[in-house]
Amino acid sequence: MGKRKKPRANEGNNWHHRKPKKHGGSGRISSGNMIEVDVLKHRAFHLLFGTKSPEQVAAILTKIWIDPDYELIARRKPCKSDTTTTSTANTERNET
Numbered sequence: 001m002g003k004r005k006k007p008r009a010n011e012g013n014n015w016h017h018r019k020p021k022k023h024g025g026s027g028r029i030s031s032g033n034m035i036e037v038d039v040l041k042h043r044a045f046h047l048l049f050g051t052k053s054p055e056q057v058a059a060i061l062t063k064i065w066i067d068p069d070y071e072l073i074a075r076r077k078p079c080k081s082d083t084t085t086t087s088t089a090n091t092e093r094n095e096t
Helices: 039-049 054-065 080-095
Strands: 013-017 034-038
Touching: 013 039, 034 039, 039 054
Parallel strands: none
Antiparallel strands: 013 034
């Protein structure tokens, strides 16, 4: 039997913390905070953004990478308890 080949460091997938642990994110795969991503894309993301917040990532993309006629905005999703208030506010906003 031949030797088992190690996967190349630039191939395959690994796990990405959607919310970094240093910002309170969970490291458990079952938490919903972990997502399997391509190794090269994962490396590129962290090379560009490190463990910056979504607001900081959006600001960097807006300032450097996208059409100057656009602005990326990161906003927190409403909590489930806020959905009634949010949907009412959205309806009012759409009616004006």
